[in-house]
Each structure stands twice: as structure tokens, then as C-alpha cells.
Amino acid sequence: MDSVLISEVGPRDGLQSVQATMPLTHKQAWLTALHASGLREIEVGSFVPARLLPQLADTAELVRHALTLPGLTVMALVPNRRGAQAAFEAGVHKVTLPVSASEAHSLANVRKTCAEMVEEVRAVLALRNSQAPHVKVEAGVSTAFGCTLQGEVPEAHVLHLAQALAEAGVDDIGLSDTTGMAHPAAIRRLVTGLRQAVGEKAGAAHLHNTRGLGLANCLAAYEVGVRTFDSSQAGLGGCPYAPGASGNVVTEDLVYMFESMGVHTGVNLVRLIEARAALRLGLPGEPLYGMTPEAGLPAHWRGAASAANLQPSS
Amino acid sequence: MDSVLISEVGPRDGLQSVQATMPLTHKQAWLTALHASGLREIEVGSFVPARLLPQLADTAELVRHALTLPGLTVMALVPNRRGAQAAFEAGVHKVTLPVSASEAHSLANVRKTCAEMVEEVRAVLALRNSQAPHVKVEAGVSTAFGCTLQGEVPEAHVLHLAQALAEAGVDDIGLSDTTGMAHPAAIRRLVTGLRQAVGEKAGAAHLHNTRGLGLANCLAAYEVGVRTFDSSQAGLGGCPYAPGASGNVVTEDLVYMFESMGVHTGVNLVRLIEARAALRLGLPGEPLYGMTPEAGLPAHWRGAASAANLQPSS
Numbered sequence: 001m002d003s004v005l006i007s008e009v010g011p012r013d014g015l016q017s018v019q020a021t022m023p024l025t026h027k028q029a030w031l032t033a034l035h036a037s038g039l040r041e042i043e044v045g046s047f048v049p050a051r052l053l054p055q056l057a058d059t060a061e062l063v064r065h066a067l068t069l070p071g072l073t074v075m076a077l078v079p080n081r082r083g084a085q086a087a088f089e090a091g092v093h094k095v096t097l098p099v100s101a102s103e104a105h106s107l108a109n110v111r112k113t114c115a116e117m118v119e120e121v122r123a124v125l126a127l128r129n130s131q132a133p134h135v136k137v138e139a140g141v142s143t144a145f146g147c148t149l150q151g152e153v154p155e156a157h158v159l160h161l162a163q164a165l166a167e168a169g170v171d172d173i174g175l176s177d178t179t180g181m182a183h184p185a186a187i188r189r190l191v192t193g194l195r196q197a198v199g200e201k202a203g204a205a206h207l208h209n210t211r212g213l214g215l216a217n218c219l220a221a222y223e224v225g226v227r228t229f230d231s232s233q234a235g236l237g238g239c240p241y242a243p244g245a246s247g248n249v250v251t252e253d254l255v256y257m258f259e260s261m262g263v264h265t266g267v268n269l270v271r272l273i274e275a276r277a278a279l280r281l282g283l284p285g286e287p288l289y290g291m292t293p294e295a296g297l298p299a300h301w302r303g304a305a306s307a308a309n310l311q312p313s314s
Numbered sequence: 315m316d317s318v319l320i321s322e323v324g325p326r327d328g329l330q331s332v333q334a335t336m337p338l339t340h341k342q343a344w345l346t347a348l349h350a351s352g353l354r355e356i357e358v359g360s361f362v363p364a365r366l367l368p369q370l371a372d373t374a375e376l377v378r379h380a381l382t383l384p385g386l387t388v389m390a391l392v393p394n395r396r397g398a399q400a401a402f403e404a405g406v407h408k409v410t411l412p413v414s415a416s417e418a419h420s421l422a423n424v425r426k427t428c429a430e431m432v433e434e435v436r437a438v439l440a441l442r443n444s445q446a447p448h449v450k451v452e453a454g455v456s457t458a459f460g461c462t463l464q465g466e467v468p469e470a471h472v473l474h475l476a477q478a479l480a481e482a483g484v485d486d487i488g489l490s491d492t493t494g495m496a497h498p499a500a501i502r503r504l505v506t507g508l509r510q511a512v513g514e515k516a517g518a519a520h521l522h523n524t525r526g527l528g529l530a531n532c533l534a535a536y537e538v539g540v541r542t543f544d545s546s547q548a549g550l551g552g553c554p555y556a557p558g559a560s561g562n563v564v565t566e567d568l569v570y571m572f573e574s575m576g577v578h579t580g581v582n583l584v585r586l587i588e589a590r591a592a593l594r595l596g597l598p599g600e601p602l603y604g605m606t607p608e609a610g611l612p613a614h615w616r617g618a619a620s621a622a623n624l625q626p627s628s
Contacts, residue, residue: 260527298494
């Protein structure tokens with residue numbers, strides 16, 4: 001049976017996007033519940049100055065908790081050297097660096113050109129090599145499918161950037177549909193091009209559901225060989241647009257799709273849906289998305305994580 | 315450039331599912347707006363006893379209006395001979411007969427076994443041949459991907475039923491995910507099997523978005539050769555489940571997906587989104603779904619129906 005890795009980004013991408021700050025104890029409970037559902041990679045936070053993202057100021061403490069959860073790959077986003085240093089000190093297993101393929105977005109987001117950001121990645125890799133050689137470094141190419149600031153992002157530019165990142169020494173390179181402009185045909189072209197450009201370093205797909213294409217785009221990515229998918233419980237985060245138009249692909253729906261198709265996720269969907277309770281407690285009033293939680297599982301569903309297969313929590 | 319036919323089912327599938335009855339003049343205005351967006355096949359109503367579906371009691375009058383819209387294929391659902399007779403008299407171009415692949419659903423829905431329903435289809439075809447030979451007859455195989463009443467619906471049974479319908483003489487045979495249980499792998503298998511079983515009579519995919527897989531399922535169907543897709547403006551209808559979990563695939567999102575991919579739909583998405591105004595007027599307070607209308611079109615979108623290409627209404 002084929003399988004995929006679902007990389008849960010809600011605790012980082014989701015919690016940075018909401019106004020309220022989720023208390024640390026609730027974040028810890030949520031992580032525990034996500035882990036109990038079978039998720040084995042979670043982006044738990046961001047190492048950025050607290051004045052920029054007060055919602056994630058407790059990331060180092062949350063990492064400490066996450067490291068107690070067996071078998072979990074603990075990830076964090078770092079925008080630069082300083083963040084990477086803090087992440088390495090906290091003990092994460094993996095860092096992800098956002099590198100925009102759009103000059104306009106890059107300048108707006110991190111006040112660096114694309115080329116300057118590649119230099120920053122080199123510096124992070126040097127730091128990793130000297131101080132934390134076991135930590136994996138991922139680069140996520142953002143606005144890979146288009147940019148609301150500069151419009152079209154040429155595919156050749158994305159692939160050129162990916163190649164530069166691979167040569168710099170990152171472990172894997174993901175593609176992010178930051179602005180919700182991807183569609184299945186573009187996904188197939190760019191993922192195929194990425195694999196040709198960087199081989200086995202071609203990594204995760206980070207896709208959004210801005211115009212409802214999230215799962216169709218994941219399906220297209222799966223078909224051309226992607227096996228790691230970023231998504232967010234309850235679709236939290238990644239939403240620069242209208243209310244109601246959830247941003248990130250909803251983890252619950254993504255797991256439902258793959259398990260229905262017979263693609264193993266390792267996630268128990270019943271337990272994953274139960275983990276939403278921690279969100280309701282920690283972020284009261286925040287809208288939670290997801291069609292599968294609303295409709296419920298089909299009574300006769302044969303997914304690997306159906307109610308009949310629910311095992312006692314480890 | 316490849317193209318697909320979007321068959322809009324909102325006026326039938328949508329309006330039969332809401333409590334309120336949309337006044338005839340508003341229905342007419344909605345049809346006019348849908349047609350103006352470029353849609354060229356619309357299921358305008360159902361010929362069933364008014365006591366069963368009072369919301370659709372004015373279908374014959376609505377057909378009269380629809381027949382004035384140039385180039386439009388005017389469809390109606392008919393459950394039996396009596397309905398077909400009324401549809402032929404009203405002047406429709408095409409009727410669709412729901413034939414359930416689940417015995418339990420068939421008995422609950424039309425009080426007939428699957429075999430009895432095939433006999434009913436034969437009777438409709440005889441009537442068509444004698445009284446309205448130019449009218450196309452479609453059979454839509456409902457619960458083709460599973461049934462909430464009986465559970466699994468064996469694929470062999472679906473294909474056997476489709477073969478019986480083809481031999482009876484229907485013009486084309488669609489597959490309906492009535493209960494929202496389809497997934498991309500099942501779609502690929504069953505559509506491929508259908509084409510092997512009935513050749514060119516393999517017809518439309520009528521897919522639901524119950525658990526968020528609507529567009530992914532449409533994509534999978536497209537990949538194995540389906541070129542006609544049922545969908546509903548604002549996702550109206552087809553929703554036997556939770557509020558918020560829209561039933562039918564949303565026409566706006568479906569058009570956005572195909573046009574983004576470079577697959578021609580003939581639909582102007584800006585005008586299609588404008589057609590929602592007729593729904594707001596005719597069904598005040600009814601929730602309207604659709605991610606694309608909420609997020610808006612990307613500023614730099616190159617879809618064939620982008621704002622830049624908006625042509626004056628014909």
C-alpha cells in the first residue's frame with residue numbers, strides 16, 4: 001500500500017494567523033491530541049521576534065513539550081540565522097525556511113531579495129553544520145504558483161531558485177501555493193520540473209484551499225510523486241483573503257481523501273476529529289473549517305482510520 | 315484546447331432541496347443570468363407531482379422560459395412515464411431518469427426495485443420513440459459509489475445496471491455520487507469500467523462535495539475521460555447531511571478549476587458569479603456556498619473568463 005506523510009502546520013501557520021493567542025497549556029494539549037491521532041510531523045511554531053508574532057512567543061517551550069511525544073518530528077519555521085540559532089538551541093528536529101520566488105513578496109515578507117535569501121539559507125546551513133548537524137533544513141519556496149503582489153511567477157525562476165537552494169545544501173525543497181493560485185495543471189508541471197531540477201530533494205507540497213482547489217491540487221501533486229503534504233487542522237491559517245475562504249488545506253479532509261483511496265496516512269481520523277476539541281477550548285469562537293468533520297464519516301467507510309479500527313490511545 | 319460541458323443542476327437539484335419556494339419570476343431571472351454566463355445545459359426542474367415537490371410545481375412554465383434562451387439544452391428530471399409524458403409535452407430537449415444502483419435506495423426513493431426501474435426506463439423510451447423522437451434520454455445511476463442505506467454498492471452491480479440501461483436504448487448513462495462517498499480511486503475504476511461496458515454512452519459525472527472531495531473527484535473523472543459535469547450554482551442542493559457541508563459541487567469553483575487548467579468551459583466566471591444575485595433575491599437568507607466567489611478571482615488570473623475578457627451580454 002502506498003503511503004504519504006501529513007505534515008501538520010496548524011500550530012504554526014494556523015496560530016500565527018488568528019488574532020487571539022492560544023495559551024501554552026492549550027497548545028500543549030492540542031499537540032498531544034494531534035500526536036495521539038497518529039500525526040508524525042508537526043510544525044509547532046516559529047522562531048521570530050515576539051513583537052512580530054506574539055501568538056508564537058512560546059515556541060521554545062512548546063518545542064520542549066513536543067519533544068516528549070514519541071516518534072514525532074518536531075519542526076519549526078525560521079526566517080533567518082537568528083531564528084535558526086534559537087531553534088537549534090530548543091532542540092527541534094527540522095527547520096523550514098520560507099524562500100519566496102517572487103521578488104516583490106520576498107521584499108515585503110522578509111525585506112530581502114530572493115538572492116539575499118539564498119545567502120541567508122547558506123548561513124543557516126553553515127550554522128547547522130557546525131552546531132546541530134543532525135537537524136534537517138527544508139526550504140519552502142513560497143509564491144511558487146503566482147503572487148498577488150507581482151502577478152505571474154515564471155516557472156523557470158522557481159526552478160532556478162530551487163536549484164540554487166539544492167546546491168547550497170538544503171535537505172529538501174517544498175513548493176508553497178502561498179496565494180492560493182495553483183491549479184492541477186500547474187502543479188503537475190512545476191512538481192515534475194522540480195524533480196528534474198533537484199531530484200530526491202523535491203519535498204513537500206504546501207497547498208491552500210483559497211478557491212476550493214486544495215484537495216484537487218493535492219491529488220495532482222500525489223499523482224506526480226509528492227508524498228509529503230502540509231495541511232492544517234480545521235483549515236486554520238494561511239488565509240489572506242475573505243472570511244469563510246479557508247486558507248490551508250484541511251488536514252481532516254486530506255486524510256479522508258487519502259485513506260478513502262487506500263493511501264496510508266498513519267492518521268486515525270476519528271481521533272483527529274476529536275483533537276478539534278482542544279482548538280475549541282484554546283481558541284473559543286474561532287471558526288473551524290472542514291467538510292469531513294461536519295458531515296461525519298460514512299457509516300460503512302473502510303478507511304484505515306474508521307471507527308471500527310479505533311485503537312486505544314497509546 | 316480541451317473542453318468540458320458544465321451541466322447546471324441548481325434549478326432542479328438545488329431548489330428541490332430548500333424549504334422555501336423560489337417565485338417563478340425569480341427562477342426565470344436566474345435561468346436568464348445562468349444562460350448569460352455561457353452555461354449551455356441546465357436542468358430546469360422535475361416533472362413530479364406538486365404535492366411531493368411543491369418547490370418545482372412550475373417546471374412546465376419554467377421550461378417555456380428556458381426554451382427562449384438561445385443555444386440552451388433544456389433538461390428536466392423525470393422519475394417515470396407520467397413525468398416523461400409531461401416533459402415531452404412541455405418541450406424539453408432532454409430528460410434524465412434517476413436509476414438507483416442500491417436496491418434499498420431505489421425502494422426508498424421511487425418504491426421500485428432496480429429491475430422495475432429499468433422497465434420504467436424502457437417504457438419512457440417507447441414513449442419517447444413514438445411521441446418525441448428528438449428528445450434525448452439520460453439515465454443517471456444514483457448511489458453509484460455507495461449508499462447510506464445499504465452500505466457498499468458493488469461496482470459489478472453498477473456496471474451490470476448500466477449495461478441493461480444501454481441495451482434498453484438510453485442515449486447516455488451518468489454516474490451519481492448521491493451520498494458523497496466517492497473518492498478519486500473509485501471514480502477512476504468505475505468510470506473506466508463504465509466506458510468498457512457501454513462505450514460512448516458513458517455520460518456525465520454528478521459528484522457531491524459532502525466531505526470536500528468534490529473537485530478532486532471531478533479532476534479524477536476528467537482524467538479518465540469524463541467531459542460532462544453536473545454542478546450547482548452556490549452548491550445549492552444535494553445535501554442530505556450537515557448544514558455547512560454543501561452537497562453538490564459548486565459550479566463557480568468547478569469552472570474556476572477547469573479554466574485555470576486551460577480546459578474550456580464556455581462559461582464567463584465573472585458573469586456566473588453575478589448570477590448569484592438572482593439567488594439572493596429569489597431565496598433570501600439561503601446560504602450560498604463557493605470558495606471562488608468568496609475569495610474573488612486572482613488579479614492576474616488568465617482564465618478564459620477573467621474580467622479582462624468579459625464580453626457584453628448577448
